[in-house]
Amino acid sequence: MAGNVPPVADEREGLLKFLEQQRHVLRIAAYGLTDEQARLVPSRSALSVGGLIKHVASVEDGWIDIMLQLPQKERNPEDYVDGFRLIEGETLEGVLAQYDEVARRTEEVIAGIPDLGRPVPVPKGVPWFPKDVEAWSVRWVLFHLIQETARHAGHADIVREHIDGATAFPLMAAAENWPETPWMKAWKPEPSSA
16 A cells, blocks of 8 residues: 555545555554664653554454444553554564454454444443433444544654654555655665674
């Protein structure tokens, strides 16, 4: 997928393609990273590229559960913190594979919902959910997932730049094998000094 979403036929395809695009640019922030680099927290925040991908995959999966009115997973404070980082035994490859599974699930679930206006009841007892709204729509959930993914893709871009100076478009050029131009050069890993 290139730097822009291709033309779309309708609202459903547009929402899914824009979500796919944001997932793609988030994944681009991890392009060429080792597990150790994906764990790095190089700025004042506690965010890492691998942790951001893990978090966004979990959030998207959780929203699909909400949409399907499945029971919500119990979480404790440690789960919340661990949801933003690669913990012992987790790899970048594994987190990316999980993100692919979540994306497939989302596409499958949305394909099975004929009306994007279908209500999605607001779970009760979640402090950041409004108390005066009974339901969102499937459409609203998709817009929210696009927003959430885009926000964290931006975070991942900043974290990645702190790791090795790589920025989004040169990374995308490398990942997608764009032809080199005088003004756009694909990212290349720095030679090892070992």
